[in-house]
Amino acid sequence: MKNNTFQFNSHILAAKIKMCVYGSILVSSLVSPMAQAADFSSSYQAYQQAVAAKDVEQTLVHAQQAYDLGKVSFGENHIDTAKLLMNLANAQRDSGENLLASQNYDKVLTRYLAHYGDDSIEVLDPMLLAAESTTNDKKSKALFEDAIEVAQSLNQPLVLAEVYSAAFKHLYKTPLYNNTIKNYGLKAYDIYSQHLPEDSILRVDATYLAASIQFAQKRYDTAEGLFLEVIKQYQTLDYSHPSELHAHAVLVELYEKQNNSQQATAHCIAIGKMKPWSDDQEQVPLFRHHPSYPKSYAIDRKSGWVEMVFTIDENGFVKAASVSDSQGGKRFETESLEAIQKWRYAPKFVDGNPVEAQAKVRLEFTIANG
Structure with missing residues (x-):
């Protein structure tokens, strides 16, 4: 799901400007709406250019400027101002200002809920961003549950799969991880496998997550098939994907646990081709047998x-x-x-x-x- 990005609405600003400019009258004691519009347009264009250039520092500077000027042009509670605030929160997150970003995502979500309604697709972006940015695991879990409820009401399977996937990827790392969260990953895979072709990157990513879940649950036969599917799809790339490398490594462990060294060998060799040795690199074993303590x-x-x-x-x-x-x-x-x-x-x-x-x-x- 792509984050909403603010689009400059010249019609709204033009209407504001028209009400405030009459002939050649000059109001020297105030900043004219025309000047405000020009300043905002310049700041927002600079923000877009910084994003395109992947300049994190300048993105933050111009996102803040565009938001400050947008509040004046549109008003504190206007939905376009909320979109500018989400751009600012994204820039703060990318700059490492995580607390400020989290607080601003919460503000954006409040405004989106008021403007679009509780069950609209538009609320999903700020809801997921708020869930991923907070350091409060219980709050994060509650926000993801809300997002899943919204996605279920939309009757759009791929949207629901994306929300399930986001919830699993974030919550499995927390102390709240349980069977419900585990099933988010499996449900995402089920939906993607029904609605997307085998070589879709979303489906391959979901297949990898499902394989890892099944392996952790010691469902080795199911995990084997899923990891082999991941390898099959990533082999078409002209570079070695980390998930492909990990899939080979897990299959080495799986086969060795089953005393099937012959099948493990093929994946050892595949990893050697993907990640060649360097002379000063200490090799990491793909499978360990721990020694007994006398x-x-x-x-x-x-x-x-x-x-x-x-x-x-x-x-x-x-x-x-x-x-x-x-x-x-x-x-x-x-x-x-x-x-x-x-x-x-x-x-x-x-x-x-x-x-x-x-x-x-x-x-x-x-x-x-x-």
């Missing part, structure tokens, strides 16, 4: 660490692992070497081909206090 050491509350060097082969398997240094005892070394054999990595690529490469890792063994 029982006798745990009883004695003994801690330690083990550093290992090893080779990652062309398929992302670990081989030729050895201990380069350690502290705490031989049992830590034994458990570490056993565990590292089960780890999976993305292989290194040179000139388009996977090659063996050296890597290292340090495993810590500690007993939590208490």
